[in-house]
Amino acid sequence: MEKQEELLYEKQHLLDVREWLNSYVKKQIKEEEKLETKIFNMKKASKGSYNYELETTEKLYAVVKKNVSNYNEAKEQPYFARIDFREYRKEKESLYIGKYSLGDWDTGDEKVIDWRSPIADLYYSGTEGKVYYKAPGGVIDGELSLKRKFLFNDGALEDIFDESINDIILNNVGEEGTELIDEFLKINLEKSSGNKLKDIVATIQKEQNEIIRWDKNLPIIVQGAAGSGKTTVALHRLAYLLYRYKDSIVGENILVLAPNSIFLDYISDVLPNLGVDKVNQRTVEEFLLKVVGSRMNVITKDQKLTAIQEESEQNRKFIFNESKLKGSLLYKEILDRYIKTLEVNEAQIDDIKIDQWTLFQSSEIKRLFLKDLNNLPINKRKEEIKKYFSKKLGENIKKVIEKIELYYEYKINKLKKEIDDTIERRKELIKIYDERDELKKNTLKEGKVAFEDYFKQWINKDMRDQYKDFLCIDDNFEEITGNKIPLTLWEYIKEKTLSNFSEGYIDADDCAAMAYLKLRIDGMPKMTEIKHVVIDEAQDYSPFQLYVISEIVTGKSMTIVGDLGQGIYYYRGINDWNNVINEVFKEKCSYKTLTQSYRSTIEIIEFANTVLSKQKLNLTPTKPVIRHGAKPELIKLDSEQDFISQVNSIAEKIKSENKKSVAIVCRNFAQCKEADKILKTKANQIKWKMVKENDKSIKDDFIIIPAHLTKGLEFDCVIIYDANSESYTANEFDSKLLYVVLTRALHYEYIFYKGEVTPLLK
């Protein structure tokens, strides 16, 4: 068939599917209403008592309700692709692929298959010809004869793209010599960027698909260039895992860790759009403090970074070394040694006594603590001992009472023997009897109190106190630190950390250590089991943070994505994934790379690559997808007026092209305020919104934002406020920060500067 005929065929098919959807949704709504009434009546009849049938009906109702909402939503675009596949020895089938599977579950007639289903893998990874895919029952072989993508616009099917027909072969592009342009992908990438990250189910690329469907049982690290889809892929992977393991994992078992609240808001649409809900999303500090069970104000790494820039060279060195140490596995080693000494000290304990009467002997407590229960965290052992002893408490109190009786019997006999029976003796005896009875009575009461007091004192639950004690290891300093830390650095750390604590603050760098202490001393806190975690911008994590998180996640099932080229916290973050693979995961970890960038035009990527090449890491330059645009412009500014007129004309241009977002990116908050002031006071047509440190989201399209907060975000157009040689020097930090900023733009980039331009752009 000719393409036009094919398009007509697909339009008719779409009409048929929509017609079916309408009638099916009507049927489902009726079912929903029926179930609603049934539940109402059952609730009335059961009068609040437990009813198994009610529970199952409620579950069914929830499924039907969700179906109605999914199917209604699917009417706009029920599917995005079609594959024609003939399984070996079977008939050829045309399969339509969508975000959700759509079908009549009574008749088993499936109209659209889920993008996460095993066979849909062929759409993402297969090429026409002989192919196979992995199904739960084994490998299925067959032949793929069509891979078709559908371009929808406002619910209307606009065009179809068949692989190998619409893909244009370009010669001599890139090192490989030839490259395919995926027209469909290109059209998708030319769209404008909004305030939220989008899902990409229709255009997931082969190498991305491989990561999405990667085995869940090992941690996977993805080093991906800026804009290569790391965040997007990681979130799609979650949707995939929840589908693939639907019987064992639900949204609550998943944790997404991201750098800040703005970023969390930016990605917040993707999962619900993929039909995933209830996933926990937090910053790493929030999560680690939740593990500790402590509410403290965190000095975030961003706040610290801002402060660092104002510090003297000498202080900066201390701050860097402090962060480096606190993020290292050496710190874990030191904590381990501290916990060992703590264990020995904690075992230096007395008998549990009521006055001079022993209830439980210290030798027994020690044996349980140091030997029998030594596989448990310290406080868990104490709790277990307490539990075990409390069962024997009544019996032991009785024994003490017997001892008291014996003691008084001896005393009475002695008195009787030594003194004749006189009024005085009788008086004395009555006194002794009273004393004995009083003691026996009190022993019952005091035994319980002494027991509780003992354990109250012994079990120290406050991790802040524990951490303070750890920092004050003065007597054992050399032994515990293994002579690996200069005393001056330790003194500095101690003083600063204790002073933060006394003001109610905790440095982000201390959160991993506190959580680690908690795990080792108290054990795993009570919380919903985490069965998979996604860590975004992982290059900014310290090895110790990754280690602690890996200890909490069941089976170390983790998706860790990052880009070393954007590691602005390099002084404490990660500079080489090999260290993480070897030291944190002891080589039990998969590693993948993504080098193709989908965000920016060729011109923008090539421009940013010049800055990347100035970094020490020697990373492979980012490869752009074939999408051309305007060259980034370096613009020297002479005056504020010049700045305003440039900004105005750029904003006009962006608006006239129906693009949405423009970010004026400044080196720091001080520069943001400067830009804001100029744009506010001097007449300006556009309202620019300045992003503040504690903002939780970005709602506006025209914003002023400091460089470090742009991490992970993207804009149609980026304007660098002032890329002069003082704002961005030639050092490693500035080259990383500038690289982050330069890779945020999709379509346009303007680099303003006053005086001399940064050496990084020369």
Ligand SMILES: Nc1ncnc2c1ncn2[C@@H]1O[C@H](COP(=O)(O)OP(=O)(O)OP(=O)(O)O)[C@@H](O)[C@H]1O
């Ligand atoms: N396969 C794809 N099809 C269409 N768009 C894609 C694809 N992969 C990524 N993108 C788009 O590329 C942009 C960058 O994606 P994302 O933010 O996930 O990349 P990243 O690697 O996390 O970037 P960075 O590290 O620079 O923050 C997004 O707009 C995303 O929608």
